[in-house]
Amino acid sequence: MSKIPKPSFLKKPTESLPGNARLPLTDLMNVPMELDYHGKRVASPELVNAALLNRTKLRRSRSATDLSRPNFHRAKFVPNLETIAAAKKDLLATAVPAVPKFNNHQVRELQRPGTLRKSLSTSDLRMKPGTSGVGNSNSSTQFKRQLSTVTTATTVIPTKATKIAGGTSATGKVFGTTVKSGAAAMRKPLAPSAIGKSKVQGGLAAARNVSANSSVNSNKSSVSSGGAGKKVAVKRIPPYDYKARFNDLLEKHQVLKDKLESLRQINSDLESLPQKYDDCLNELNKLKREHQQLQEDHRTASMENDDLKLKNVSLSSNLKETEAELQSLKRQYTEADSERRQLRELLKTLQETTAQQEQRIAFLQEDNEKKGEMLFKANLERKDLHNAVMDLRGNIRVFCRVRPPLPSEEDRLECAWKYLDESSLEIGATDGSNKRMEFSFDHVFHSRTPQEDIFDNVAPLIQSALDGYNVCIFAYGQTGSGKTYTMDGVSTSLGVIPRTVDLIFDSVEQYKRLGWEYELRVTFLEIYNEILYDLLDSSGTTKELEIRMANAKNKTEVYVSNIIEETVHTKSQLRQLMQIASSNRATAATAGNERSSRSHAVTKIKLLGTHQEKGELSAGSVNLVDLAGSESPKTSTRMDETKNINRSLSELSNVILALVQKNEHIPYRNSKLTHLLMPSLGGNSKTLMFVNVAPFQDCFNETVKSLRFASQVNSCKLQKARKNKVLNSSSAF
Numbered sequence: 001m002s003k004i005p006k007p008s009f010l011k012k013p014t015e016s017l018p019g020n021a022r023l024p025l026t027d028l029m030n031v032p033m034e035l036d037y038h039g040k041r042v043a044s045p046e047l048v049n050a051a052l053l054n055r056t057k058l059r060r061s062r063s064a065t066d067l068s069r070p071n072f073h074r075a076k077f078v079p080n081l082e083t084i085a086a087a088k089k090d091l092l093a094t095a096v097p098a099v100p101k102f103n104n105h106q107v108r109e110l111q112r113p114g115t116l117r118k119s120l121s122t123s124d125l126r127m128k129p130g131t132s133g134v135g136n137s138n139s140s141t142q143f144k145r146q147l148s149t150v151t152t153a154t155t156v157i158p159t160k161a162t163k164i165a166g167g168t169s170a171t172g173k174v175f176g177t178t179v180k181s182g183a184a185a186m187r188k189p190l191a192p193s194a195i196g197k198s199k200v201q202g203g204l205a206a207a208r209n210v211s212a213n214s215s216v217n218s219n220k221s222s223v224s225s226g227g228a229g230k231k232v233a234v235k236r237i238p239p240y241d242y243k244a245r246f247n248d249l250l251e252k253h254q255v256l257k258d259k260l261e262s263l264r265q266i267n268s269d270l271e272s273l274p275q276k277y278d279d280c281l282n283e284l285n286k287l288k289r290e291h292q293q294l295q296e297d298h299r300t301a302s303m304e305n306d307d308l309k310l311k312n313v314s315l316s317s318n319l320k321e322t323e324a325e326l327q328s329l330k331r332q333y334t335e336a337d338s339e340r341r342q343l344r345e346l347l348k349t350l351q352e353t354t355a356q357q358e359q360r361i362a363f364l365q366e367d368n369e370k371k372g373e374m375l376f377k378a379n380l381e382r383k384d385l386h387n388a389v390m391d392l393r394g395n396i397r398v399f400c401r402v403r404p405p406l407p408s409e410e411d412r413l414e415c416a417w418k419y420l421d422e423s424s425l426e427i428g429a430t431d432g433s434n435k436r437m438e439f440s441f442d443h444v445f446h447s448r449t450p451q452e453d454i455f456d457n458v459a460p461l462i463q464s465a466l467d468g469y470n471v472c473i474f475a476y477g478q479t480g481s482g483k484t485y486t487m488d489g490v491s492t493s494l495g496v497i498p499r500t501v502d503l504i505f506d507s508v509e510q511y512k513r514l515g516w517e518y519e520l521r522v523t524f525l526e527i528y529n530e531i532l533y534d535l536l537d538s539s540g541t542t543k544e545l546e547i548r549m550a551n552a553k554n555k556t557e558v559y560v561s562n563i564i565e566e567t568v569h570t571k572s573q574l575r576q577l578m579q580i581a582s583s584n585r586a587t588a589a590t591a592g593n594e595r596s597s598r599s600h601a602v603t604k605i606k607l608l609g610t611h612q613e614k615g616e617l618s619a620g621s622v623n624l625v626d627l628a629g630s631e632s633p634k635t636s637t638r639m640d641e642t643k644n645i646n647r648s649l650s651e652l653s654n655v656i657l658a659l660v661q662k663n664e665h666i667p668y669r670n671s672k673l674t675h676l677l678m679p680s681l682g683g684n685s686k687t688l689m690f691v692n693v694a695p696f697q698d699c700f701n702e703t704v705k706s707l708r709f710a711s712q713v714n715s716c717k718l719q720k721a722r723k724n725k726v727l728n729s730s731s732a733f
């Protein structure tokens with residue numbers, strides 16, 4: 001630390017230099033231009049702008065008293081260290097290039113007045129007093145200036161307080177910048193005492209090179225070199241020792257030169273700082289924008305991340321389910337694969353078996369064809385034989401059936417019935433008259449004969465119908481003798497007609513195996529009071545039905561006009577039609593039987609068979625007739641009905657008797673019944689008549705009458721039945 005006395009108080013040395021010795025002022029003239037502008041002293045580098053001030057000020061400023069002036073260190077460049085510290089940090093972070101080191105030649109170049117002046121004027125431009133005040137609107141410019149100032153300070157002067165006291169005698173300038181730890185320290189002026197005891201601590205070259213002996217009058221001053229850490233002993237130079245003082249001044253001059261050189265370098269660096277600052281600002285703005293963009297991207301990415309997390313959770317759940325399902329499917333696949341292998345082996349076995357079977361089938365087919373041919377021929381032979389048997393039995397046969405008494409009829413007296421054999425019976429009166437009569441028929445059925453046995457004897461006739469013959473089955477007898485029971489039966493015990501239907505359809509199915517296809521057509525007709533009624537016509541509109549001759553050549557062939565003919569394919573369909581016909585049938589209560597029908601019911605089933613392979617056709621028919629009961633006029637309350645019924649029955653008897661007697665004229669047309677049954681009675685037909693009789697004594701006369709009529713019919717020998725000749729299916733009926 002040097003304590004420099006004010007020049008004004010310096011006493012002129014009493015001793016002059018020896019001889020003509022002169023002070024070596026040449027070195028003093030070698031001071032830089034900044035220090036001696038045009039041969040005059042100038043202010044410190046920070047106050048270069050003040051160079052514009054007059055010399056008076058400059059002289060005053062270099063006086064030691066100026067150092068104690070409160071505003072010596074003008075505050076207009078005092079930086080905001082907090083702001084600048086941050087900026088500095090950024091700048092340091094942006095790798096400020098190191099301060100270049102200059103060689104002697106470069107130093108001399110820089111020392112040239114033009115160069116230095118140029119540098120100073122650049123610095124001046126950046127430090128115009130008008131733009132340097134605190135609170136100026138151009139904060140950017142202010143900041144740059146502050147930054148420049150502080151950078152200078154921080155670069156030149158160590159961070160710890162550095163006090164430089166410049167001797168006025170040497171340079172006429174004082175660098176008294178003190179930096180402690182903030183702007184306040186910067187703004188605080190140096191006190192004279194502080195100047196006298198100033199410590200210049202380490203830092204860069206300027207501070208390091210300030211020698212302790214630069215202080216002329218200081219007693220305890222010391223200079224510590226921060227970089228080297230050396231302490232220089234303070235010399236005391238007596239005021240009269242001009243030589244020593246001169247040397248001291250030379251040293252100071254050298255120090256100041258070094259400092260100037262350093263400051264030049266720093267100044268050069270500082271000149272590039274605004275540009276770097278602008279670059280930094282641009283970079284900063286760019287980074288801010290990028291930062292905002294990144295924040296926006298971050299928010300978007302966060303939202304996407306949240307969505308992805310949710311999706312991830314959902315997908316994880318799905319994945320677990322899928323994995324479980326996959327495991328299940330794998331198990332199923334394994335099982336299925338195992339099953340597939342087994343099936344493949346089985347298939348292979350089956351294929352081998354199939355090949356064997358195909359060979360077997362081919363053989364069997366060939367055999368079947370042969371046997372089919374044989375069967376077809378055998379069937380034809382069977383038909384012929386069957387027909388021959390039927391012919392032997394007679395084309396018209398009579399079955400006698402005696403009905404049992406009903407539970408409600410236990411009190412009624414029965415006749416004396418004696419069944420001689422299968423075809424003969426004897427009836428005796430039980431009224432004491434001892435009347436006995438014996439009758440023979442094709443078959444006699446006693447009162448306990450079940451319906452099945454009855455039909456077993458009817459079935460061959462149905463077979464003949466399928467073989468192409470006309471078959472007529474009718475029941476004749478007194479009212480209440482069991483005709484309807486025999487023909488229709490009851491639900492628990494079916495009669496001839498429903499059993500015939502079953503047999504026909506069963507036979508049709510069997511005939512299919514032989515190559516025959518059958519078509520069935522049915523009509524339901526009622527003759528009541530000699531009028532024909534269509535039992536399938538439920539409309540109530542009574543169409544006039546007439547019996548007409550089918551073929552002029554064959555006068556025994558007749559048909560009924562306007563009658564509804566239904567084609568049936570199943571049993572149930574035919575049964576349904578039978579139900580309709582039954583409900584439409586006119587019935588009336590009589591004294592003899594509440595359910596006694598007062599009309600003749602004729603069910604006709606046409607059977608048309610076709611053998612496509614052989615080109616054979618077959619057309620047969622079955623007429624199933626439930627005749628009205630023969631009723632005694634004495635017991636009848638409906639005389640007209642009874643007369644008509646009895647007349648038709650008597651006409652039936654007359655026709656049969658005429659046939660028995662082989663009369664030329666057969667009175668078929670005397671009644672609707674005989675006219676309708678003409679093909680079945682006298683033509684190409686096989687006829688079966690049931691004669692039903694009641695077992696009671698009070699019916700003895702009517703029973704004997706029926707038995708005698710039946711006996712006459714039984715003795716009737718119809719001409720040999722001929723098979724229907726069918727040219728084609730349309731001419732079959």
Ligand SMILES: Nc1ncnc2c1ncn2[C@@H]1O[C@H](COP(=O)(O)OP(=O)(O)OP(=O)(O)O)[C@@H](O)[C@H]1O
Nearest residue numbers: 403404479480481482483484485593596597628629
């Ligand atoms: N073989 C039989 N076994 C049991 N019951 C019978 C037998 N034959 C007839 N019957 C019963 O006798 C009653 C009279 O029979 P059915 O109605 O068949 O007489 P019908 O001759 O048809 O009378 P109608 O001429 O008045 O029609 C009925 O109740 C019937 O069930």
